Amino acid sequence: xxxxxxxxxxxxxxxxxxxxxxxxxxxxxxxxxxxxxxxxxxxxxxxxxxxxxxxxxxxxxxxxxxxxxxxxxxxxxxxxxxxxxxxxxxxxxxxxxxxxxxxxxxxxxxxxxxxxxxxxxxxxxxxxxxxxx
Numbered sequence: 001x002x003x004x005x006x007x008x009x010x011x012x013x014x015x016x017x018x019x020x021x022x023x024x025x026x027x028x029x030x031x032x033x034x035x036x037x038x039x040x041x042x043x044x045x046x047x048x049x050x051x052x053x054x055x056x057x058x059x060x061x062x063x064x065x066x067x068x069x070x071x072x073x074x075x076x077x078x079x080x081x082x083x084x085x086x087x088x089x090x091x092x093x094x095x096x097x098x099x100x101x102x103x104x105x106x107x108x109x110x111x112x113x114x115x116x117x118x119x120x121x122x123x124x125x126x127x128x129x130x131x132x133x
Contacts, residue, residue: 001128023106038071040101044091079129085121
């Protein structure tokens, strides 16, 4: 199993975060806080009209104060529970929402690249992650 001490884990998480932040439009909350991929994921999963356990778990953690911290915790939760590909796929279903959150260079706006990314993430479902949540 992959653990917190794994170099590959840190590289994987850094690449995932890079993908989710690449060409992300700058958006601000009502109070002026910059939105990040965490907000994109929350909105995308909320559209599916089902509560995602990962979102519920992360929002229950009082120590997490920033969208980036929440996003990282969500990625780790999804890796442990083998839900990363499915969760991201649900967020990527609505092309209108993708255009609202990402500029044209984002790989998520290319159907071919999006399929490649999701295919790779589904392969991670075979890997066991033992991470501290």
